[in-house]
Amino acid sequence: MLKQSTDIKSFFEAYAKRSNDALQDPPVEDVDGTVGSFAPYLVESSPQGVMGGANDAAFKKLIGQGFAKYREVGGTAMRVTGVKVTELDDANAMATVDWEFDYKRKTDGKAGTVGFTNRYFLNLAGDTPKIFAYITPDEQQAMQEHGLI
Template identity: 30%
Template sequence: MEASVRKLFERYERVFKQSLDGDIDMDQVASLYASDFIAASPVGVMTGKNDDQLKQAMARDYAHYRAIGTKQMRIRNIRLSHIDEHHCVAHVAWTATYVRKDQSDVAIDFDVHYFVQELDGGAKVFGWVSGDEQALLRKRGII
């Protein structure tokens, strides 16, 4: 399971990089996620389906990241907490780098905890828990 989860997040990081470059393949984005998912943050809990609505939301999110100057999203570390033979929590430590006009780039470290399921040889994200991204970006002067 560990190898397939690491491959999943290598793809995740690569897809994010492509999206920041403006080269988005929404089918590739959708392939990272299970058919249904749950997400939680200090703003609340939501559920969703891996459908056209998810693709539209992700396209908007990637456009927003580019608009606020997101230059890079890089994984620093992945630590797994196994639940059973098909499920784990992937604790992913990210570093986001932002370009700001007339100032130095800003790097922000943050963690997201992804629920991952591995079935039929492939790992997919079926949920995640994150902090308050907007508050962190405001605090660091990005937005």
């Protein structure tokens, strides 16, 4: 699993770079690269419930809207600060990924950082890992606590 673990860490470093690039001024959005990180069908679980859907044109649109939302609330950087890989079987792994989201609040210019941890389930059967499910904390609550929304 050592090779797969290294590949998964590199996978999330590239994922984070795309997210970070999308927050820059001017933004550089690689929506196709982000969408390509996901399996043809995926599931999300959060405090709001469980949702699933196809990796299709609607999902691609949501990715672009997500980048715009992060910029709108003052997002300035997104980075991975840790990746722990747990092998589930020969073709699947879970990655516990620690993130930091930097912002400059639009209302008063105050800078800050939101730290959070997501858990991603990846299939390793193809040439590159593909996210087929993920578990996230309450993003809306964190943004409210930081005065971003």
